[in-house]
Amino acid sequence: MNSQTKFSVAPMMDWTDRHCRYFHRLMSKNAQLWTEMVTAKAVIHGDKKRLLDYDAQEHSLVLQLGGGDPKEMATAAKIGQDWGYDEININVGCPSDRVQSGSFGACLMQTPDTVAQCIEAMGEVVDTPLSVKSRIGVDDMQNYEELTNFIEIVNNAGCDNFVIHARKAWLQGLSPKENRTVPPLNYDWVYRVKKDFPKLTIGINGGITSLSEVNEHLSQVDNAMLGRAAYHQPYLLANVDQEIHQSSRPVISREQVLLEFVAYMKKQQANSVPVRSMTRHILGLYHAQPNAKKFKRLLSGKVVEIDHLYQWLDQGEAFAES
Numbered sequence: 001m002n003s004q005t006k007f008s009v010a011p012m013m014d015w016t017d018r019h020c021r022y023f024h025r026l027m028s029k030n031a032q033l034w035t036e037m038v039t040a041k042a043v044i045h046g047d048k049k050r051l052l053d054y055d056a057q058e059h060s061l062v063l064q065l066g067g068g069d070p071k072e073m074a075t076a077a078k079i080g081q082d083w084g085y086d087e088i089n090i091n092v093g094c095p096s097d098r099v100q101s102g103s104f105g106a107c108l109m110q111t112p113d114t115v116a117q118c119i120e121a122m123g124e125v126v127d128t129p130l131s132v133k134s135r136i137g138v139d140d141m142q143n144y145e146e147l148t149n150f151i152e153i154v155n156n157a158g159c160d161n162f163v164i165h166a167r168k169a170w171l172q173g174l175s176p177k178e179n180r181t182v183p184p185l186n187y188d189w190v191y192r193v194k195k196d197f198p199k200l201t202i203g204i205n206g207g208i209t210s211l212s213e214v215n216e217h218l219s220q221v222d223n224a225m226l227g228r229a230a231y232h233q234p235y236l237l238a239n240v241d242q243e244i245h246q247s248s249r250p251v252i253s254r255e256q257v258l259l260e261f262v263a264y265m266k267k268q269q270a271n272s273v274p275v276r277s278m279t280r281h282i283l284g285l286y287h288a289q290p291n292a293k294k295f296k297r298l299l300s301g302k303v304v305e306i307d308h309l310y311q312w313l314d315q316g317e318a319f320a321e322s
């Protein structure tokens with residue numbers, strides 16, 4: 001995140017793909033959006049267009065890389081810069097077995113020197129701002145000082161921008177999903193990091209569910225990141241510019257969001273993108289509205305067609321009680 005960023009939607013594998021991000025961007029111009037984690041190896045050797053392409057509307061956009069080899073991370077960062085990303089982030093928070101077996105993700109918290117070497121190598125080849133998304137610790141890292149030691153070493157290598165998921169990751173015995181709920185949240189440690197390193201940009205993440213909570217966190221740290229709440233209740237993004245960034249733009253309606261997303265889907269469909277791979281991200285648009293179930297049902301049928309959404313809008317279904 002750059003120093004102006006106050007709010008971001010978290011990187012979420014299989015969720016925050018380019019279609020999801022386009023949908024989110026319709027609701028907030030100021031939120032920073034993040035890609036899913038892409039491994040450095042995939043960026044270097046894989047189908048770059050498929051992995052890295054995005055719509056120009058998606059800026060400001062962070063590319064999150066997974067990896068722990070400084071050379072590979074530098075090469076991938078350079079490719080990300082050439083692709084036009086606004087920031088390149090290192091994932092130091094993912095606890096999955098696959099990621100651990102590649103010696104990256106959350107286990108890198110135990111080897112801050114490796115993260116520092118990656119930052120150094122990346123900084124030598126790109127001007128794009130770099131950042132690190134971490135946990136507050138892993139496994140037997142019990143002390144706050146171990147977290148500050150990590151921050152200090154990585155900062156000395158040239159990174160002044162951290163997003164901290166305010167819970168530890170347990171590398172054995174918990175699934176990635178459990179690792180997002182079982183280890184307790186500890187916001188105080190993230191607040192302390194900001195107090196102890198006031199010059200660094202510090203973002204907080206984990207368990208935040210509303211914009212009023214975001215504003216509370218912003219009295220302690222520089223920015224707040226929402227993951228699951230933003231995905232499942234996406235319409236909360238419609239108030240981010242007004243409530244977090246003091247924009248005077250009118251709040252976009254759900255129906256306008258839908259209309260604009262349908263126009264986007266039509267274009268993508270012409271490029272052979274399956275409709276369902278896009279509609280799956282908008283199931284929560286009517287969350288907590290009387291017609292929420294009806295909307296989900298409309299998008300969960302055997303056949304999902306864009307025309308169904310036009311009908312929903314044309315027939316005033318969007319406004320009807322279910």
Ligand SMILES: Cc1cc2nc3c(=O)[nH]c(=O)nc-3n(C[C@H](O)[C@H](O)[C@H](O)COP(=O)(O)O)c2cc1C
Pocket residue numbers: 010011012013014015036037064091092093094133165180205206207208225226227228229
């Ligand atoms: C489905 C899913 C996939 C995720 N994938 C990533 C990822 O690719 N990179 C990452 O740093 N964190 C990933 N996360 C973790 C989130 O970025 C975030 O740190 C976590 O969900 C806590 O924030 P929340 O409580 O607001 O959801 C993922 C989370 C979910 C739910």
